[in-house]
Amino acid sequence: xxxxxxxxxxxxxxxxxxxxxxxxxxGGVLAFGIVVGCLIRGxxxxxxxxxxxxxxxxxxxKAAYEDYLKEKENFNQG
Numbered sequence: 288x289x290x291x292x293x294x295x296x297x298x299x300x301x302x303x304x305x306x307x308x309x310x311x312x313x314g315g316v317l318a319f320g321i322v323v324g325c326l327i328r329g330x331x332x333x334x335x336x337x338x339x340x341x342x343x344x345x346x347x348x349k350a351a352y353e354d355y356l357k358e359k360e361n362f363n364q365g
Contacts (some may be wrong), residue, residue, distance in 0.1 A: 302321075306314035 303318075308314070309317070330352050
């Protein structure tokens with residue numbers, strides 16, 4: 288786990304250095320695009336996770352039990 292962090296830090300440092308070499312205008316625009324793109328993607332994923340946690344999963348056992356009770360009730364009536 289720590290190795291991924293070290294690799295990402297090194298790659299980000301290299302990317303930052305390359306962006307600075309391109310000049311402030313081009314490098315700044317590219318850096319801004321990368322940061323904003325990552326933030327938007329992160330917000331999208333957080334929204335997706337939030338929606339997935341909110342929707343309750345259908346309880347198959349409860350549904351089967353309710354069906355059984357309905358069948359039993361219909362059988363007793365008829």
